[in-house]
Amino acid sequence: GEYTVADIATTEGYEFNTGYYGGWGLIVIYENSKMNSRSVTVFDGYGYVKVNNNFELPVSGFNTTQNGPVNIKIGVMAGEGDRTYSGDFFSIQKQSDNSWLRLRHSGNNPNNFFNSSINIDGPRNPNLLNSTGVDISAFMVPNPNNSVITNNQTSTKFRYGTNRDFYIIFLIAMAIDSYIPNLEVVTTVANINGTPVGSGTLSVLPEQEIEYKIKIYNNGTEAINNAVLHIPIPFMTKYIEGSGSNTIFFNPLPTPNTLTFNPNEGASGSIIWDIGTLPISANTSDILGELTFKLKVTDDCNILKNLNCIPAVVINGTSSGVGAITGIPITDLSFTQGY
Template sequence: MIGLTFPVLAQDISLFQQFNGRYDYTAIGNTMNTVENGTLGPCTILTSSSANLNLNSEQNIVAAYLYWAGSHTGDFDISLNNIDITAERTFSDALDSDRVFFAAFADVTSIVLEQGNTNYTISNFDLSADIAPYCPTGTNFGGWAITIIYEDSSLPLNQLNVYDGLQSVPDFLSITLDNLNVLDNENAKIGFVAWEGDRSIAINEQLTINGNVISNYPLNPANNAFNGTNSFTGATNLYNMDIDVYNIQNNISIGDTSATIALTSGQDFVMINNIITVLNSQLPDATITIDNNTVGCGDSTIEVFYTVHNTNSTDILPANTPIAFYSNSDLIGTSETQNTIAINASESNSIYLNLPEDIGPNVTITAIVDDDGTMNGVVTESNENNNSTFAEIELLIIPEITLLSNLIGCNEGFEISSYNLFDALRSLDYNEDDLAFYRSLDDLETETNAILMPSDYNNDSNPETIYARIVSAPCYEIFQFDLTIENCPPYIPQGFSPNNDTKNDWFNIQDVYDIFTEHELQIYNRYGELIFVGNNETPWDGTTNRGLNNIGNKVPVGTYYYILNLNDPNYKPFMGWVYVNY
């Protein structure tokens, strides 16, 4: 975190990159000025200059950042060792309305990794046509610097921060670095790339750390911090630019959680372009990613798969570091890391989250590591601002149930009928492989106890509700219909033969028995005499049970008159003739 004062048009110095591990840095660069600028100096400027990089074999390059700056509005296309470079970021500042300045940045890691220790030349950097208005006031300048971050296994675990922007120091500039955890101040350092400093102006030019003035005498006297030097090489001819680094181990203490840097300049107009801090600060850095999720059809419970990382760190992340999950601003679940997570390691897990029942189909899930569920952390980290992530999740919403027309079946006895359930779906276009029928919504949702023979199904009750599930992206559709029973008209045969041969031995009026349970059957002989009365328990088997004579005897071959009264308001009595033969 940085707090500072700055002029209009400047870009705040702010954290650009952080490296946690066995890291340190060096810097090379050169000026484009032929002499220190001034009212009596020549109004000329170079278009190329060089500097040499010479790292030890144990120092492995991990990043290289090129900064260049000068008078006027900017040249943002230059060359490094004949490789074209275009500015990736640009900065600007101004002394007044007539004197404006620029700075530029490019990541040249790939070039420096490929070429290694060699001479680096900046060319095609041409401000010749721009500096004339600046020369009379001694503000004409140009220069470049490459900051090289390297890893060395012999180094302690450090936190290296690269801050950049473009801020001038007309009077006072203050920067506060927070979230430090200094375990050892040995070899603690701070470095700068600054533009337009003048060796000849040494009026109240001071650099302080935690209120203590620091210097590298005789290269950087306490009262002339910005004097055209490179602390890494000892060069004193970097006219109007500075690549300086200071040891601050006696100005920051073990246990410090912050450091305040202040720069002053009583007269000289100086612009700070980058600041590098290297501190032995052993801290974890918890981050989290949401890797995947599982959503069930119509289910408001989702499974979220996540990974907690401790990548950009200098210490382990302790076990039981809390994790909180939110939907909008509502806490919907908590978890914690299971094990200690080593530097550059990670741990994956999953959690089931119950969403509100009335939530919409599109849900934003936010996961925050080192959050106890109240937006508060319990672990001190190197970066407290990278603990969260989010994922947009689409729930599989099932459409409302579609009601279909009932299927009506003829009562086959005891209010049971046979149905072809596919008949209910005749109006729909579907693939039979995507269809299943169920007796309950619970079975449908869990896809259990499907009806095995839907083309020949006997109802369990009257009425009975049936549910059909048809696969339909992104989930499925539900259709509902009832099976109902009606008493259909009976089929009355024209004759029968009660000869005990087990074939057609009784007057088998179909769709009557156990259906029209209150029916009455009357049989008359050809003389109009009532000879038999039957009901649901007494079908006619060709014998008589009425009249004065022959009760229980079989009737002779012949034609007999019947009256079938179903005792159903929907049907009138049926009358006709039936032939009895043996």
């Protein structure tokens, strides 16, 4: 959307041989399931930087992705940086040799980072070359061969300072490709009474058997420990003893990898697959495990004619586990209903 601000309370004039400045900025942290997972850190405060003063800001608490390129995006808001005065800088420490990389974007340079420029995506009004004391920028940090931030990294540092111009930083934000556990379990109906089914609405009759197929994926960027599936049996069906079969498609096999049926858990019992550790996949479409089992639809008239009972067979299974790196728990995550 379009955001407009007016009537900002500011003061005109000079103090301590410098003019006042005024402006506004907005940072939005959002979630998009179609994008890579990122760890976002925001520092909201007030840092006054004067001549010949350098500062370091340590950043920790993130866990970068386990393999592949690490993408880094930085956002900065600051005030009082002058376009005509150089000597101010904003740097990030390189993990490859602990040296400092002076940052820049398309509207400034490494020796005059705070230069009253606004560098953001999308249109703005007014669109000025010199924003007279207001710096707002969002830009990608070059990270060739992960030399700045690498895989499995959990901390870094910023350094900023000046030898001529002075300025005020009031926001620093960093978004970085990170670990996240993302377990997906998809359930589908394989056949009814031995006959394969297609898509669309399916119907069954009393005493008919339904075979289900459960597929497991790790769509995250870290392994998942203590992965367990719980599948309560719908009250209108009964589990066919011995029909459960579990298969693992990776090596080494996880432990304990046990498949059991507990008749005392839930209204009609529950299937429990205690898998163990699920590794990350090179391709998120890789199936890590598969479970098949059969249910028989009840012929109990007392159940079928009960007006309070919905005549449907629905598998409402859940999965749980914990991220191997982050320790983020997955608790009672519902299965995805397939076709």
